[in-house]
Amino acid sequence: MTDSKIDIIRLTAADIAAKVASGELTAVEVTEAHLARIEAVDEKVHAFLHVDREGALAQARAVDAKRENGEKLGPLAGVPLALKDIFTTDGVPTTVGSKILEGWIPPYDATVTRKLKDADVVILGKTNMDEFAMGSSTENSAYGPTGNPWDLTRIPGGSGGGSSAALASYEAPLAIGTDTGGSIRQPAAVTGTVGVKPTYGGVSRYGMVAFSSSLDQGGPCARTVLDAALLHEVIAGHDELDSTSIDAPVPPVVEAARNGSVQGMRVGVVKQFAGEGYQAGVVQRFQESVALLKELGAEIVELDCPSFDLALSAYYLIAPSECSSNLARFDAMRYGLRVGDDGSKSAEDVTALTREAGFGDEVKRRVILGTYALSSGYYDAYYGSAQKVRTLITKDFEKAFEQVDVIVSPATPTTAFPIGERADDPMAMYLADVCTIPSNMAGNAAMSLPCGLAPEDGLPVGLQIIAPAMKDDRLYKVGAAVEAAFVERWGHPLLEEAPSL
Amino acid sequence: MPGITREEVAHLARLARLELKDEELDHFAGQLDDIIGAVARVSEVADQDVPPTSHPLPLTNVMRADEVRPSLTPEQALSGAPAQEQQRFKVPQILGED
Amino acid sequence: MTVTTDLVSYEDALATYDPVMGLEVHVELGTKTKMFCGCSTELKQDANSQTCPTCLGLPGALPVVNEIGVESAIKIGLALNCEIAEWCRFARKNYFYPDMPKNFQTSQYDEPIAFNGYLDVQLEDGEVFRVEIERAHMEEDTGKSTHVGGATGRIHGASHSLLDYNRAGIPLIEIVTKPIEGAGERAPEVAKAYVAELREVIKALDVSEARMDKGQMRCDVNLSLRPHGREEFGTRSETKNVNSLRSVERAARFEIQRHAAVLNGGGTIVQETRHFHEEDGSTTSGRIKDNAEDYRYFPEPDLVPVAPARTWVEELRAGLPEMPRVRRNRLREEWGVSEHDMQSILNAGAVDPIVATIEAGADSAAARKWWMGELSRNANETGRALDELPVTPAQVARVAELVTKGDLNDKLARQVFEGVLAGEGTPDEVVEKRGLKVVSDEGALTTAVDEAIAGNPAIADKIRSGKVAAAGALVGAVMKATRGQADAARVKELILEKLGVEG
C-alpha cells in the first residue's frame, strides 16, 4: 500500500494527526494503510491477538465525518494505535494473554480505552503480551510468542512485546503498554522504540487488568519522544474511578517534548546500575549517551543508591503477593474459562481444575510464590521486609533527586535475547528488569529511548531516564534533546536501520 | 536460607486453588526454592526501623459521594457467565459451610 | 447424619463453669450505594440488576470508598465510646468462595477505624452491664446463593447453586466485643441485651434500619467455658448467623450446656464454626478451623489510607443523638413509668411513636395508652410493626385531643382508629363519615334518660334507695339507646339528678 507521495505507515503520529487535520490524508486512508501492513507482516511478527478491523474503520470514518462537519478534532485524531490486551474494551475481546480469559468480551471500557476513543484515536486491535503481564519476553503469552522486528528469532521484550513489536514493524505509530517492573521500558529498549512509565497514578488503572496493583502503571509507547508525549497527554489525568489516581494537572509533557534541552541540568549516574550481567555493547552505548549529555550541557553526578541492590528481590515478593490476590477472581464462576464441570464436581474442584488448565507456568509460579509470601508466619520476613525495602528505595531516590534533576541508566542489561533462551530459567528472566524495577517500587517516572545498536549483535540499546514523581515532563525534555542529537549523529532515526520485514 | 519443600508447594497450591500435577509440583518446588533463596535477602532489613510502604504515593482519604451510578444490565453482568439459570450465575455445588 | 447432642442442665453447667463470650455483629449500612461502587443498595428482586464491573469483580475494575460508609463507621465508633483511628487502611482477606466475586473480601485487619470502646447495657432488672468493644471496622457484604436440587434449599445435597450479586459490596460494619467476662449465669441475657442495645444505638444514629429479620444485622456468638477460678480461656465455638434477639440468648444458653457436657465427659472442645437452628434452639457443627485457614491479609493496594481529620470526627461527635439508654431513662422519668413498663414499651417498638405523639400535643399517658393498647393490638393481629401502621403520631394526638375535649369517649375513639387503620381517612374524616360524636344535646339525652328510668323501674328504685352503683345499668341502657355516642359521665350525672341522689 505504499503511496507514491508518502509512505503513510512510516509517518510519526504527530505528522499523521497534522495531515488528517489538514485534510491531506483521511483517517480511513491512514487506518487502511496500517491494516494492510498488519495483514502483510503480522503473520511473522505476531504483535496482535485481535485486529478490530471494523471497529477501527468505523472510528476512522467518524473522525473524517467530524472533520467534514468542522467539529473540533483531538490532537491525535485519526492516528492508529495498538492497545495492549490488558485494557478492557467494550465489545472487543480482552484476554490478557491468558487462556483463562479466552473469548471474554468485557461489558465496559477501561478509562484509557475511553480516553483514546474520546480523543478520536483509532484503535486497531489488541496486542500480545506475557500472560497477565508477567514476563520480560512475551514468551509467556498463551497465544504464542511475538517476534522482535529486528530479528524475528529474538524476543521483543515483555510483557508488552506486542506493543513494542507493532511499533517497530510499522503496524502502528502509537501503542499503549503497562509497566509493573519494566514492561513498557524493556520492550522499548530491545526494539529501538520509545516507552514511558508515567508517575504511578498518572494514568488511570481502571479497566486495566491488575497484576500488581501498587506497581502497575499504563503508559505511552511510540517511535518518537514527541509522539509519546502527545499520547501521554491523551491518556493521563485524574480518574475518580481509580482511588490511586493523582488529582493534579498532567505535567506539561508535550511542551517539554517540543523544547528538548539538557543545558544546565544535573544528570545522575547510579553506580548500582552497572557491573556483572551488563553486556559490553550496552555499557558502551550507555557511556556514549552520558558523554553526549555532557556535550549537550548537562552536569554529570555520580550517585550511590545502595538499596537498589535489594530492589529485584523485593519486587519478586511484592508483585507475586499482590498478583496472588488479584488473580483469585479467575475462578470459573462468573466469566472466563470453566473446566471440569461435569455435574459431580464441587465449585472448589472446578475452580482448581480451571486455574490449572487456564494459567501458564509463570502465572502459577508467581501465584504460589505470592501465596507463600503472604502466609501467616512468613509475612513479616517476606512481604513486610519487601515493603521496607520499598521505603529505602524511595529514600535513596529522594536523596538522589536532591542532587540531580534526572537519573540515567541502561534500560536493560542486555539486548534482545533469543526466544527460548531463558524460558525455563525464571531468575535469568527476572534480571532483564533489574534497571527498571526501582522506579516501579518508588512510583516515579521513567522512559526508555534508543541510544544506538550494540556493536556485538547489532541490536538496539535503550537509555533509561528517570525523573521524580510528577516530574514526567523532565523525561521528555531530556529525551527530546538526546533523541535529536542522536538522530543528527546517525543521520536518521535508529529504527530505519531495522531490516525490512 | 529457608527453603521450600514439595509438600509446602502442594499446600500453597491448594490454598491458591491450583490443581497441580505431580510433575508440576516437582518442577515448581525446585524453581520456587531457587527464587525464594534469592529473594530472601530482603529479610536483611526486617529488623530495621523503617516504615513499610504499601502505596507508592502518600495519598489519603480518597472517597466518593454516596450517589448512585448506573449499574450494568443483568444481561451485561451475565454476558461472560460460563453457565446461567434464572438470571443468576450457575455454579457447581458448593461444599462446606458458611 | 443425625447429631445427638448431650446437654448438661443450665444450672449444673454454671455451677462448674464460668462462661466467656465474644459477640461479632455485622450491620448492613443504609447508604444509598455500595461500599466501593455506585450501585444502588436497594434490594431488588431482579437478580444481578445492581452490579457493575467493581462489585462483580470483573477484571480491571477498581474500588472507591463510599464517604458515607466511612462517616457511618465513625459515628458507630463514637457512639460505642471508641477511639477513632488517626490513620487506617483497608486490607484484603483472601479466601475463595463463590459468593465473593473477587475471592477476597475488602475489609480491615490490624488497623480498624474504631477501637477500644464500650457499650453499657441495661438488663431486665435495671442492672447495668458494661460490654467492652474491641473494634468496629468497615467491610463489604457477599452475594446471595440459592442452592438448587437439594432437599430443602440447603447447601448439602444441592446439585448446583445460583448466584445473585446484588448484595455483593453492600457496606458492612463489623463490631467485635472484647471477651465478655463476669456475666456468669446472666451471660445469655447479657448477649441478648447487648445486641438489643446495639440495635437501638444503630437506629438512633440513623445509619441502618438494623432489622435482624431482614438480615441487616447479623450476630455471631463465640462462647467458651472455663472452670471457676481459672484465668485462662477455654476453647471457643463460633455460632454463626444468629439472627434474632431471642436466638442470641438461646444460642449462648445452648452452647453453655453443650460445652459443659463435653467438658464434663472429659472431652475437648474443637474450635469450629457452628450453625444455629431456629426450630429447636440447638447448634450443629460446621467447619473446623484448622490451620488451612490462612486469610493472607495485606493492605489493600487499590485503596488509599483513611485518615479522618480530627475536626471531622469532632463534628460527628457533636452531632451524635442522645444515646438510647440515656434517652429511655429520661423518658421513663418524664412519663413516670416503671422499668418494667418501659421495657414493654421498648419491646413493642413504641418509644418513638409515643414521643412523636407527645410532640404532636398529646399528653404522655394518652399517647402511651393508645400506642400500647389499641394500636399494638392491631399491629400484632396484622403482623406489622407499629411504625408500619397507616396512622401517624399526629393523628393519634388528634384522637387524644378529641377525647380530652369530650367530643369522643374511649369507645368511640377505638372506632375512629379502626376507621383510620382501614384507610377511611383522617380521624376527623372518620368521625364525620361514621357520625361518631358524643351526644351532648341535653334535650336528647334527657329524653333517653327518662326512657331508661321508665323502662327499668326496679333499678331506679334501688338507686333512689342509695345504691348509686346500680346507676351503671341505666347508663348502659342510655349508651345503648344513643349507639354509644353519649358522654357516659354526663349520663350518670343526669340519672342521679333525676332520681334525686347525690353522686
Ligand SMILES: [Mg+2]
Ligand atoms: Mg467480617
Ligand SMILES: [Zn+2]
Ligand atoms: Zn457495583
